[in-house]
Amino acid sequence: MPSTVDKKNILLTCGLVALLVCTVVMSTGMGYMQIHWQDILRVIGSHVFHSPDLSISIEPSIHYVVLDVRLPRILTAVLVGAGLALSGVIYQGILLNPLADPYTLGISSGAAFGASFALLANLSLLGQFSTPLFAFIGAIATLFIVIRLSTFNGVISAQTLILSGVIVGAILSAGISFMKYLADEQVAIIIFWLMGSFGSSTWSGVLLLCATVAFGLLITLYFSRDLNIMSLGNRSSDSLGVETAKIRIILLLSASFVTAICVALTGIIGFIGLIVPHLMRYIVGPDNRKLIPASALAGAILLLIADTTTRAVLPIEVPIGVLTALIGGPFFCIIFRQKQKGRAYE
Template sequence: MVLFSLFLILMTLVSLSMGYIRIPIVDIISILYGKLTGHQIMGNASETYLAVLFDVRLPRILTCTAVGAALAVSGSLFQGILLNPLADPYTLGVSAGAAFGASIAILLNLSAAFVSVPAFAFTGACVTLFVVIFLSYSSKNPMAGLSSNNLILSGIIVAAILSAGISFLKFIANEQVSVIIFWLMGSFASKTWFDFVVVVIFLLIGLFVSIFFARDLNLVALGAKSATSLGVDLKKTTLILLITGSMLAAICVSVSGIIGFVGLLVPHTVRFITGPDNRKLIPLSMLAGAFLLLLADTITRAVLPHEIPIGVLTALTGGPVFCWIFKKNRFK
């Protein structure tokens, strides 16, 4: 935990220093220390550095880390409750549902209302989740509907339909089409302190629920019958955690657009390091997700010659890893 936190802090300082205006890490530490303590420890370019740090980079970087953490926690919940390393908000169609809802809000020009896009995104994610559960549910064999294969296949079907719906929204949109296209590719450009606060509030709620049900998640890994015999209310736990994961995915999509594969790769990788205990896996995945997405955002913002949408980079790197995980687990 400490090592993960140190890596994240170091990555944050490096990211703050990089950009069109280079700021030495020593000056960053001095400015942050001065702001926190009230001391004026600044150099000649203090006003420029202050504006760059507190008006541009800090809101973007902190929002990025919060979104990465939330996506990783969401992926941990989906993988833990479905017992499948391929499960995440992206593969279950929840991200597509949130994107569809948010696209409607943008199309209706409701983005000025401070709750409209997040509210539409959350509604879209929840409706998608319940449709996926409905499609995978069988009245003849109720427990079969909770199987990961049924849910993932249903998610793929619903996501395909929603993708067509998003394409139709882009077709009928006029002035908003460029906003929808750019937003769907994922980006942290022009993020504000308000975006950061909104994501952090939902992240803390999701983290609390996740830690509270971490023991139940560990018991679910033993199998449905064993978990039930040990006192786990399987249907209640599954529903609560799926809704929590969907909530986290929805708020992330509403703020940053679709950023795929973070919820898939991070929990799967951290599981190799910490083992399957969700009491350790969830908080460490949160830190690792924040680190990974911040690294990707720093590359797209300050390393590449031209900034590209972060969703493009995560898809290009996450897609091959997704194929590897699928191939590895195919015959298990």
């Protein structure tokens, strides 16, 4: 049966990869200083292949803008978009709730709380990794509390899950506000970081994100067929030979890890993990083997377009977290209405 379907899927994946590459190149050219795409390719090429001849006619300032200013930011946006969308697929798949994403579950707030704590307390046990580490601890603790709050008689209630996420998120936000109040001078950095910002992206951040997202993607793809079957519920998936309890923990920890690293580096960027899996489910269907790569690619493209819009198109730079919330919030309302009508996945 599925050979035509698979062909269609390969075509779609290739299309998304091509679109991502085009978006990256176009975004690199956009901004205060317009750069032609051929120049961008030559600068990147000369750097990657160590052949200075390729870009001999290009001004050094363009080198600097492309390699040190724009690309780290652009690649950060790409990787964070992929990571958040990936986490969204996992949370929605495991918790069987189309409204679940790192933001609505309060995981992002938990990570932000941990990271703010590390920033303010000036914790540097592990050098530059102490903020991501504390973000991860915050994310895991929040995940545990939210799931515990919404579990009755061993069953996670879908209705109370998001409610618990919102409540815990609100408490954590208050905690973050309190820390900001205590922060004095550093408060401006924290406020801007919390709203989500790619402005201070670095190549070392890109590498950390790259490793994290690759790890998340591999783990999720490895368990993707099990994740499909887990959508039938505990009893069914257990009786179909899936190690439900073990895989659920592995995937939830992985998703929280990916979320925590994204938040630690760029602040809270909401709704990407909610919107993207939804859109992709309409296009590729519910099969996680197709949904996971498609969502990661689409998340990367969407967040990059959003960031480029605020960086190079809008007259003032709106924080990216504010922009995604402004677009994603109404989308959440639509899904919520459809879910109430019980036809979110027709």
